[in-house]
Amino acid sequence: xxxxxxxxxxxxxxxxxxxxxxxxxxxxxxxxxxxxxxxxxxxxxxxxxxxxxxxxxxxxxxxxxxxxxxxxxxxxxxxxxxxxxxxxxxxxxxxxxxxxxxxxxxxxxxxxxxxxxxxxxxxxxxxxxxxxxxxxxxxxxxxxxxxxxxxxxxxxxxxxxxxxxxxxxxxxxxxxxxxxxxxxxxxxxxxxxxxxxxxxxxxxxxxxxxxxxxxxxxxxxxxxxxxxxxxxxxxxxxxxxxxxxxxxxxxxxxxxxxxxxxxxxxxxxxxxxxxxxxxxxxxxxxxxxxxxxxxxxxxxxxxxxxxxxxxxxxxxxxxxx
Numbered sequence: 001x002x003x004x005x006x007x008x009x010x011x012x013x014x015x016x017x018x019x020x021x022x023x024x025x026x027x028x029x030x031x032x033x034x035x036x037x038x039x040x041x042x043x044x045x046x047x048x049x050x051x052x053x054x055x056x057x058x059x060x061x062x063x064x065x066x067x068x069x070x071x072x073x074x075x076x077x078x079x080x081x082x083x084x085x086x087x088x089x090x091x092x093x094x095x096x097x098x099x100x101x102x103x104x105x106x107x108x109x110x111x112x113x114x115x116x117x118x119x120x121x122x123x124x125x126x127x128x129x130x131x132x133x134x135x136x137x138x139x140x141x142x143x144x145x146x147x148x149x150x151x152x153x154x155x156x157x158x159x160x161x162x163x164x165x166x167x168x169x170x171x172x173x174x175x176x177x178x179x180x181x182x183x184x185x186x187x188x189x190x191x192x193x194x195x196x197x198x199x200x201x202x203x204x205x206x207x208x209x210x211x212x213x214x215x216x217x218x219x220x221x222x223x224x225x226x227x228x229x230x231x232x233x234x235x236x237x238x239x240x241x242x243x244x245x246x247x248x249x250x251x252x253x254x255x256x257x258x259x260x261x262x263x264x265x266x267x268x269x270x271x272x273x274x275x276x277x278x279x280x281x282x283x284x285x286x287x288x289x290x291x292x293x294x295x296x297x298x299x300x301x302x303x304x305x306x307x308x309x310x311x312x313x314x315x316x317x318x319x320x321x
Contacts, residue, residue, distance in 0.1 A: 012036040013102045028091035029098055030056045030084055033120055036103040057084050060105050063117025071121040075306045087283035088298045089186055093259040096167050097182045099125045126265045127178030131170035138163040150193050157191025157250035178265045186257040191250045198232040200245040208243045251288035258282050277306045
């Protein structure tokens, strides 16, 4: 924790080394905010539609998640519900793009508006006079996992995740104009064991329990039979004895995400500096409901454009637009 003796600000900085070397499930750097005192994960809002689709939602100093401010290079990047930015994959990519970020928990100055709980402010990397780049690939495979108690068969449901990409930065005009760019992609196939209660095999043929341990024939209209078989597949689990039984299935849900950043820094003289950054984050997820044939496709498209002019007028006056 860092205490600035010239103000009442309490907070901390997550450095480049921490961002690059600490293990992150899904490579979502927002998880590192919880390293600071007073910051905790808000479990109750993780699956909220307007709350990052399962991303890391944080509460600072006991405030609601939507009362936290999220900035990148000074621009608000909160989602439509004023919560942590994320995607249908549930992660905020950009580990190799962020230089560092700060978490201010108490007593921050009036320059930080729109927040009553705390402020998380990230700064993106910039190009230098040397060309630098990186390439990475992270892979997860259910072949190395163990099935849980509820999974059917001898192996866990299918789970494949590939995260890949790279960065490149360098000079356009030495000492004056620099560029930085990055890309990160995510391809995931996640299988989850699901349970549904459907009519049993006898009900499909028109037989229902008679209350005395036997069956009575009620019949199924020929017109409805095809729809019954399609809407309610035959169960493969335990029979509940009331005409219904359990259907256990493990559908695979595909998820894709593409994250881009492009940034220019221009320093024409000692008093002026300019930056322009554009970022794009698109994702798509196909999720199965309890019924094995019903799916819901959700997409997100998030784009940010930021431009900044900073001018030093004197040793005591600095303006940032």
